[in-house]
Amino acid sequence: MPFRIGLTRDFLTDDGRIGWGDIGLAALDAADGVEWDFIEAVDGDIPPEAVRGYDALIVLTPRVTADTLKGADRLVLVARFGVGYDNVDVEACTRHGVLVTITPDGVRGPVAVSALTMLLAAAHRLGEKDRLVRAGRWHDKLDYMGTGVTGRTLGLVGWGNIGRELSRLCAPLGMRQLAADPYADPERAAAAGVTLVELDTLLAEADFVMVTCALTPETHHLIDAGRLAGMKPTAYLVNVARGPIVDQAALTEVLTQGRIAGAALDVFEVEPPDPADPLLALDNVLLSPHAVAWTDELALGNGRGAIQAALDVAAGRTPAYPVNPAALDHPRLSSKALR
CATH class of the missing domain: 3.40.50.720 (NAD(P)-binding Rossmann-like Domain)
Structure with missing residues (x-):
């Protein structure tokens, strides 16, 4: 048979x-x-x-x-x-x-590269600059200065298959690297130049918060309203993992109020999101349809x-x-x- x-x-x-x-x-x-x-x-x-x-x-x-x-x-x-x-x-x-x-071998490189792509696009405000050109607002570009990454702090929420590869890719960029992961090997992290910290410490210190952990009952809404309130007002949140790890309604509120600089999201709590979702109307968020690594x-x-x-x-x-x-x-x- x-x-x-x-x-x-x-x-x-x-x-x-x-x-x-x-x-x-x-x-x-x-x-x-x-x-x-x-x-x-x-x-x-x-x-x-x-x-x-x-x-x-x-x-x-x-x-x-x-x-x-x-x-x-x-x-x-x-x-x-x-x-x-x-x-x-x-x-x-x-x-x-x-x-x-x-299939971790298949996703490791492509997802880490796409995560870095979203980080850099958000930092350089690429989506907003694209819209400036299309709207004939070329000379407004001085109002859209980006954020350089050299010397800034990258915070990895999860330091597994993707997080470790992202650390390797970001090493030449001269970023300080923090990671919050209760399962990470401290010796392996130290050898990679990554400091393991508690999540609240990471959120308070990171200029770029990158969500790369798995969605489990323990990580559902791990990044909630309280933790978003602990981020720097100049910080960016990037999520390439799973949407429900972040409380999307709370994220929409802090983005609307300008309490963080911006976000880049490849994933959403509900996929596809409702076209009327207020998140989709915001200028300070870069969006991809769960396909940035495709x-x-x-x-x-x-x-x-x-x-x-x-x-x-x-x-x-x-x-x-x-x-x-x-x-x-x-x-x-x-x-x-x-x-």
């Missing part, structure tokens, strides 16, 4: 093309004993009937819920195309013996990582980067004797 892999259909454009370009599908075509196709899931919850008969799923944005797994007797792997897995009920997967994997490099890296996870399981190997290794003890997976 072939090992069947299903990809969620949101990888496709309306005319049937892979919207991401090359995501490494040639490796699936070349694999022996493997069949693959697209399942009928574009957004929302993946229905159980869509996954019956599949051994592995490669998932972009649709949600894998406990109901998705009902009757999925063959399913042993959900491979996320990316590192966020808030659209996957990991506990339900573990109970059902379904391993969940992510490049050919990211697409191929994530695709290769997710596909390799599926091929590993098909070949009886334990894949890299499982987020629920406890699932390996489930009879469904232990019977496969992954090595």
Whole structure:
């Protein structure tokens, strides 16, 4: 019996093309004993009937819920195309013996570069300057001086896969680097020139606050009204992680009142945001539709990582980067004797 892999259909454009370009599908075509196709899931919850008969799923944005797994007797792997897995009920997967994997190697460089891009664009007020030119206000540019980064303080909220790469990229810029992460290795941070501090200290001292932590119950609204009030009035907030880590209503209020200099957001509490959301009308915020890191490099890296996870399981190997290794003890997976 072939090992069947299903990809969620949101990888496709309306005319049937892979919207991401090359995501490494040639490796699936070349694999022996493997069949693959697209399942009928574009957004929302993946229905159980869509996954019956599949051994592995490669998932972009649709949600894998406990109901998705009902009757999925063959399913042993959900491979996320990316590192966020808030659209996957990991506990339900573990109970059902379904391993969940992510692709940190694919996102590390592209997301860190995009985070730095947003930081620099906000610091140089690039969005506002773009609008000046388009509006014929060339000579108003003296009113839109930016903020240099040399000698300024970068505060990283989360110093994991992305945060560490961002530290490396920013090292030549001559910035003082702080990080707030209870799980970070102090020796590794010190070797990278990063000082680990409490979050409130970071917010009080940073000129640029960069959110790079994972969304968990503990980090939901981690940056709330009280913590936003602790930021410098000249500081910028950049979020390339997940929208609900920041209280968006509170952020909108401090931006409206000019209590921080500005923000750059690739993510929102609700995606897509309501077109009437007052945040969208502000001049001191730079916005991207959760796609600032979307490049050919990211697409191929994530695709290769997710596909390799599926091929590993098909070949009886334990894949890299499982987020629920406890699932390996489930009879469904232990019977496969992954090595």
